[in-house]
Amino acid sequence: MWFQRELRIGPGDLNEVIYGTAILASGGGGDPYLGRLILMQALQKHGAKTMLDPAKVKDRWLVVALGAVGAPPIALEKFPSLTALAAAIATLERHLGRKVDAIVAAEAGGLNAVVPIALGLRLGLPVINADGMGRAFPKNDMMTFGIYGGRAAPTAIADDHMSSVIVDADDNRTLERLARSAVIAMGGIAMAVTYPMSGKFFKTAAIRGTLTLARDIGRVALAANHQKSDPIDAIIGYFRKQASPRRYAAKLFTGAVLRHAPKTDEAFVRGEIAVENRDSGEICTLEFHNENLIARIDGRVVALVPDIITVLDEDTGEALTTENVRFNQRVTIFGLAAPEILRTPEALAHVGPRAFDIDLDYTPIETLADA
Template sequence: MTKFLVSAEEMEPIALGGAFLGTGGGGDPHIGKLMAQAAIARHGPVRVIDAEEVDDDALCVPVCMMGAPTVMVEKLPRGDEAREALHQLETFLGKKADALICIEAGGLNSTIPFAVAAATGLPLIDGDGMGRAFPELQMVSFTMHGISATPMVIADEKGNSSVINAISNQWTERLARAQTVQMGGAALVALYPMDGAQMKKGLLRNTLSLIREIGETIAAERKLNRNPAEALLSRLGGRRLFSARVIDIERRTTGGFARGKALLKGMDGDQGRHFTVEFQNEFLIARDSEGRALATTPDLICALDADGGLPITTEQLRYGLAVSFIGLPCDRQWRSQAGLDLVGPGYFGYEQRFVPVESPGETA
């Protein structure tokens, strides 16, 4: 049974909500939105279904982009690489997929699966593996539930592809990342093939409904010339972190990450204070000038343009920009030791311990 139908027009709030839950990374969902809209115009709307509706032995497959989202703006996908990756995975498994999954509910990968769902006629399950965006492929709830990322298919726009079989999801990341680089920095993949029973254990539920609602909220508030921050907080819980203007930003690309740190000067109620935000693709740690952590990964640090109210990515940070930062608690699975080992501050190389966004204040 269909939970909701997504038309070309309804991709707008989904892309907007995906940009917000991308926590500054995951890529701008714009290209994925255009791909989805073209596919929906041609094949009809996408059916989003509830996880509980899926049979335990149904084959469920996440499809997504891997690599630097910034690359895809210049190296446009041909459009059918993700379908080709899915098709090759089906051939390898000798079984047809019954439903598709979004690997992440933030950024580019919250829109690309809609394009594949429209083109194949397969339903998309309401949920994802992150509840936000993260940069590496093992950083999903599925890993914590013992679901293997492989067999995985990676395909590029030229016609090259590989079927990877690896001994761990971390090894899958290494082997797939190296090929992504050779393929020009971005590739389309189908991975974590799982049955319905596994999916019901591992999936973070209802995140597609959530990003649609977030997108609708942002759009409605912007129409009223209001910054959406307050409305989002009252809907999502979480905490206003600060509003501030960027006064310095340093960036470096190391180890395949876009790393950096922004220094901000408080405005509105935060006048006279300073803040820093550290990022590696996504925003990972927000601090005040005394070094107290206000929010840390895996909790979500989301940014809105303080003037226009639109979500801000780390690439868009620039001198003089006024930003409202909001902290949201992550899915509670990420706060377990296994979750923090996968995506906590330590994995990203910070000495900072995880401090829940609802009880901040610990210094580094």
């Protein structure tokens, strides 16, 4: 299934796709509830959409990555519309003097993996079955397109009040800083169109098949749920047996939420989640910066960014974004090896622990499990 990169997504695939993207997001990527609403509306209005196989992207195309940017809790209150996103694309096209040929998700997440599908349906634009993170990260310079040499500039940002900003900067971290300030000035949430790039470069740096992977994860998990078996076990089985390349996946912890203290500033949500296993007495803590970054059990590190750490509700099996975890909620913490493209030295310089001020070298989740 993993190889099927030309993927048709219709109303019947909605639940599977949303479920899977939320699992991949490591606690970020936007609220899956919003993602479901937006994709459902778009599918109802325009019908199904076939995701383009990345291999079919033409070298000369202009490809852009896009998504909602900002502090996730703010998005819940005033989510910017597809109209704002369409305006951001139009602004960038005018600025570049060129039409966009295809769009791709900036990140894999319950909201941001599907926003491009809804926009592609509305504008009739090809949507590539890929993304720029393979999970979610809090910053624009953390996309593979930047890690592997692409330029995020010019980036267009727009809000629902028809304001827009085009940011240009020589390095992607400066661009992230300037773009972030624009998002804050727009009220903490906005739509961004970034990394205008050739199709040729896109194919060197993209994480391919994201939507197929999400749909597959959703399919095995929801089937397991339906059969009253454990969806996480089904996902782990999928990654051990069916996915290619295979990726290490494991249940890291199970317990009840003991503490959850998210702090939202204008730009991000940060904090810590503590989960207690009342049988063993062990405590698992997660630190997050929009996304979960590090998991420790009684102080011992068991997973580290860029590997994926996702909290799921034990009853429903649904992935929870970092801001949506509730006190006393019974949860399972799921760990998944990051795609290899995020584990290279170049990538770890941008998305490894130290990029998040965690003073640890990166150790793969499978190595930590063996220790």
